[in-house]
Amino acid sequence: MKQRLLKILSLIILSGSTIQAQNYNNLFRTRDRAHNREGVDLEKFSYGFYLAANNFDFKMNLNPTLGMDGNKNLVESKSTYSFGAGLIGKMRLNAFLDLRIEPGLHFVQRDLTFNTFDHVNELYPSGVLLPNGDISQVILDPDESMIKKTVKSTYIDVPVLLEIHGDRWYNSRPYAAAGINYLMNLQSNETSESDNQQNVFRSTSHNFGWSAEIGIQFYFQNFKFTPAIRGTFFTNNELVADKATTPPYWTSAISTLQSRAFMLVLKFE
Known part of the structure; x- marks a missing residue:
């Protein structure tokens, strides 16, 4: 009886081990798996679209006299999350390089926030001498609209990127890309006759920058899906100075102003 039980127990253990080994083999075996869209990477041109979740911020260099009080920054930038969308055009260069252009629209x-009023008033209690010989207005009790400026921008972004990718493993392929951008701000107010004294913040319309991106391409039966992370950094100074007759509470406190953005991009090709 004891020997029979040992035989039955041995058979159960052996069967369980065989099933487990088969499952393990099926999980990691790639030789017999189907490869989706095998010929898509051999096409000279391909197209698609993308959606993006953005985080834009300003990188600022402040005027050491008007924009700083010792080591304290008197102008602060708060980033917000936004969204964008665009199109994809890709040209195959060789087995490892692609050239991409991805025009998009970002809102x-x-x-x-300008905490400059008390500091500027301490430096110039009677106002600043203006180029025309007048004395600038001294604002002792600024309202909220003078201190906090909401800057809205709509960028037409045209990046040209060189993509380098590794070998395809089953239905996925990693890649990295970098390139240059031209960005037009449709809400720049660059040509406006008003400035911050009238609650109008002005910036440049035409801008340039560079981008870097990493992601993984996943091949499905009917399309290719790519989640990616992209950083875009403006290279020009976007700041448009206030008029010479405007008190130095706003743009006079900033030396350079440049946008930088981090994006989660979802691509469909």
């Missing part, structure tokens, strides 16, 4: 809002 952006940021907040600038």
